[in-house]
Amino acid sequence: MSDAVEVAIVGAGPYGLSLGAHLRKAGVSVRQFGLPMQLWRAFMPEGMFLKSQGFASNLSDPDGTHTLEAFCQATGRPYASYGLPVPLDTFVAYGQWFRAELVPDIEEVLVTDVARRDGGFELSLANSEQVRARKVVVAIGVEHFAYVPGPLSALPDTVCTHASAHTDLSVFRDRDVVVVGAGQSALESAALLHENGAKVTLVARKDKIRWNGVPLNPERPPLQRLREPESGLGSGWATWFYSNHPDWFRHLPRSTRVYRARTALGPAGASWLRTRVEGQFPTLTGLSVTSAKADGDGVRLGLAGSDGSTRELAADHVIAGTGYRTDLARLSFLGTQVRSGLKTVAGTGSSVVGRDYQTSIPGLYVIGPAVAPTMGPVMRFVFGSEHAATTVARQLAGSAVSRSPAAVTAGR
Numbered sequence: 001m002s003d004a005v006e007v008a009i010v011g012a013g014p015y016g017l018s019l020g021a022h023l024r025k026a027g028v029s030v031r032q033f034g035l036p037m038q039l040w041r042a043f044m045p046e047g048m049f050l051k052s053q054g055f056a057s058n059l060s061d062p063d064g065t066h067t068l069e070a071f072c073q074a075t076g077r078p079y080a081s082y083g084l085p086v087p088l089d090t091f092v093a094y095g096q097w098f099r100a101e102l103v104p105d106i107e108e109v110l111v112t113d114v115a116r117r118d119g120g121f122e123l124s125l126a127n128s129e130q131v132r133a134r135k136v137v138v139a140i141g142v143e144h145f146a147y148v149p150g151p152l153s154a155l156p157d158t159v160c161t162h163a164s165a166h167t168d169l170s171v172f173r174d175r176d177v178v179v180v181g182a183g184q185s186a187l188e189s190a191a192l193l194h195e196n197g198a199k200v201t202l203v204a205r206k207d208k209i210r211w212n213g214v215p216l217n218p219e220r221p222p223l224q225r226l227r228e229p230e231s232g233l234g235s236g237w238a239t240w241f242y243s244n245h246p247d248w249f250r251h252l253p254r255s256t257r258v259y260r261a262r263t264a265l266g267p268a269g270a271s272w273l274r275t276r277v278e279g280q281f282p283t284l285t286g287l288s289v290t291s292a293k294a295d296g297d298g299v300r301l302g303l304a305g306s307d308g309s310t311r312e313l314a315a316d317h318v319i320a321g322t323g324y325r326t327d328l329a330r331l332s333f334l335g336t337q338v339r340s341g342l343k344t345v346a347g348t349g350s351s352v353v354g355r356d357y358q359t360s361i362p363g364l365y366v367i368g369p370a371v372a373p374t375m376g377p378v379m380r381f382v383f384g385s386e387h388a389a390t391t392v393a394r395q396l397a398g399s400a401v402s403r404s405p406a407a408v409t410a411g412r
């Protein structure tokens with residue numbers, strides 16, 4: 001593979017951008033493909049705020065100079081490490097600034113196929129180009145894995161959509177909209193719909209909507225900090241463990257990892273969202289959607305309670321705020337030969353990876369939400385990009401054959 005690039009990165013979200021910054025600094029020859037910050041630009045509603053705190057919303061760069069705080073300072077935007085929700089448009093602009101400063105040569109094209117070739121890989125791009133690479137890192141986030149539960153999945157998208165289908169919720173003004181779900185995305189979509197003039201009803205399976213507490217004061221007395229440490233994903237010792245030790249998490253028994261990766265830290269709404277939901281519109285809890293059918297221009301849902309009660313609900317539209325479920329078997333751009341060689345964590349569609357994020361196919365790495373059942377819930381958050389990017393960069397820079405003179409001189 002004499003004409004091969006050392007590393008191809010597939011993806012340009014927080015994980016891909018972070019890894020790109022580290023590898024370039026280390027002098028590794030890289031080509032990177034994807035649409036920068038696409039999930040955040042095209043699959044989230046205008047007016048949204050991040051749930052993660054400011055300090056936990058940094059992309060990772062080798063010098064630690066390109067933090068969200070540095071960006072906000074440079075552009076005159078308000079910023080606080082704790083307690084000031086980060087607006088979506090600020091985070092998108094931050095990602096674009098990070099890209100322009102540290103990874104300007106990303107190629108804004110999608111990968112349509114990845115195949116094993118001559119001990120490495122051959123990637124096909126949507127512009128018909130073929131690229132050879134010795135190693136491939138897949139950092140494709142969640143956009144391919146929107147999950148719509150059983151009865152809703154059979155409805156046409158004229159009456160039922162996943163929350164990721166909407167950036168402008170004002171199109172639902174004056175319409176009856178049911179939002180299904182109890183996590184941050186469902187709760188915030190419902191609040192934004194209501195504030196944009198829609199007639200909203202929230203339906204949740206849980207008996208009670210859970211809300212996160214307000215962030216703890218970082219200056220609180222040492223004993224309190226010891227009792228309940230604050231970390232990237234929130235407060236408490238379990239959360240501290242998930243936030244800071246993906247490398248320990250991977251040694252837990254498989255069933256524990258799978259369960260924790262899915263259930264830790266959710267579903268719950270951010271503390272600042274609570275007053276925008278409670279008392280603002282009807283919230284029906286303890287009810288599952290058991291049937292759904294299109295009815296004229298609208299939709300009719302059958303709901304069942306855990307006590308055996310049933311009821312019907314009619315609306316113009318249903319929005320499924322029901323999250324994402326990784327299933328690498330659905331990634332058609334990973335050719336059949338690659339998909340069939342990928343070992344997955346039993347009970348999930350997520351790839352098994354080693355401590356260096358390498359999959360069962362030598363030279364193929366996966367980082368981000370797709371490896372949460374191995375590395376833990378931190379992979380579902382921007383905060384996990386630090387561990388993933390630094391670990392993979394160390395591994396790949398060490399084995400890189402074509403390294404820049406600057407990197408070699410610097411002893412990297």
Ligand SMILES: Cc1cc2nc3c(=O)[nH]c(=O)nc-3n(C[C@H](O)[C@H](O)[C@H](O)COP(=O)(O)OP(=O)(O)OC[C@H]3O[C@@H](n4cnc5c(N)ncnc54)[C@H](O)[C@@H]3O)c2cc1C
Binds near residue numbers: 016033
């Ligand atoms: C509504 C919502 C709110 C969220 N809020 C927060 C929050 O407040 N804080 C937090 O930490 N996390 C939040 N998350 C989680 C968030 O998804 C992850 O933290 C983060 O986006 C993961 O980054 P990533 O780089 O893995 O993937 P993504 O950001 O999803 O980026 C994926 C990249 O892959 C590229 N790609 C996909 N397919 C291809 C292909 N075939 N070829 C080339 N490129 C491809 C895309 O173009 C994109 O560049 C939220 C998620 C959602 C859905």
